[in-house]
Amino acid sequence: MPIHEKSLIRPENLRTHENLTIDGVDVSGHWSTFIESRVVTDYNEAMEDEIAALPGGEHIHRCWQCGSCTNSCTVNAIEPRFNPRYWIYLIRTGMESELLRDKDLIWQCVSCNKCTYACPRDVFPEGVMKATAHWLELKGHTPESPSTTFDKIFTDEIVQHGRIEDTKVLMKFLQKTKQPLLQDWLKQIAWNIGMRLPVKWGIKSAWSFVFHPKARRWSKARTAIQDYIIEKETEHKQALGLHKPKAANGNATQRKLHAAE
């Protein structure tokens, strides 16, 4: 049975009158329970096209609803409400309000690509999940997810230096998401490593923390990537009808604004 029919008997659709007498018969309480019928009037016809315009969502139209993605899904196994097949169905039929019920789950895709492996139609459901999470954020339906925050910090490190220093990424992420640095399990890890390692290693990692590892001859690549990101962001906003007029003084200012964020 398709999930959208089952969803009619959600708790919030049940109506019960505490005090009700009909034709002299007292039907108070659960005797008067009925399920409110549902009329969908708010189809968002643009939703599939909008998600298809974001990276990863390009092949959503190929879906046959076989359910191989949900069947193979890593996250679905620990969170049954995580259901890529159903979300693709909602997106393609334009049932935005239904999709929004699950808006805080969609970003949790771990990109294991089991769905991509199983999909007989090459929909690339992993990409669709990323595009949908991106769409929800761009439209303002959800705040920036921790995953997006992490992706942004990580990508920014690469764009700036060409390489990653993992302690720095970890610290920036904990700082930005307002988590304490000294969490019990992180302390335990630091303790475990610290107990066994020679001093030389400590000096080496402190060195790479202070002097960020860098790719040489990177500055031109940095500018090229930054310009590309700005160009794409504008494109995505346009596709979603959220276009902001471009800053008058061009890419250099945009890059600075971007770095400041």
Added chain:
Amino acid sequence: MVDITDRARKLREVAYYPGCALEGSGNGYDVSTRAIAYELGLKLQDVKDWNCCGAMEVKNIDPKIQTYLSSRVLSQAVNATKNNVVMAPCNGCYHNLKKAEYDLAHDAASREVVSTLSSKAGHKTYEAGQAETIHALDWIKDTIGEEGLRKRTKGRLAGMKIANYYGCMYVRPRHIFPEKDKGPGSESTSKPHFMDDLLAASGAENVEFPLKTACCGGAHTLSDSDTSTKLVLNILQAAEASGAEVIATECPTCHSGLEMHQIRAEKRFGKKTTVKILYFTQLLGLALGIKPRKLGIQQNISNSLEFIHEKGLT
């Protein structure tokens, strides 16, 4: 099919792309890879001036930037050695280089973005087919092989029960690995066996482990830690239930994920697991008689030194 001996000769010297993780949290993997290369007489030519491949994060900002980053690595790797073979031990790097190779061969839009960005950045545009990307597993398997390992290791890992954990990015998505699933002798994407083969040749006993290609939640190890911990705990408990003493890994993200969340599962969910976690290169190094310190085993988060001592491998 290329003659095996030709292939072995060809791969005796490869371009080596360690990637960011092997310079940081996964340093033990780098140390042990170099140590076994030295011991086996294989030459690793470091890729000069490399950059990050884009890991799992950049593709969520824009997949084509990841293709560009990986293509830059490949363009640096071309001509690093005569045979243009680049070896990446990290699953993430290996996966991304393979994916860039696939996209550049099949997608005109990717080619266009890569060529624009490359010319703006002032280096040669990498073109599909110029280099071949292999994993550390392919490298050992094709150069030394099981027969070679059997002779050199003299079964030193005998009595060690190992669960081989390959992770996601070594096998999925299938289309970027055209050389896999080609019948006998090739790697399988549904039930990979190269690591099993190499460790079995070193005397180890591989347990029947159903979660070889399960996901450790590495992409959300910090941003959604509870999900990652649940996924890792599943892997650790399945390994223990299969009778394994050690989980052999081949990816720095999986490896540090398993180690970190082994601790986190105990702290947060009160679920303690004692299975050891070692890189397959560390296990092969031990089998070749290399000292644990030379294999960076002390750099792992979980302490395996006593266990190795008990097994008489020090």
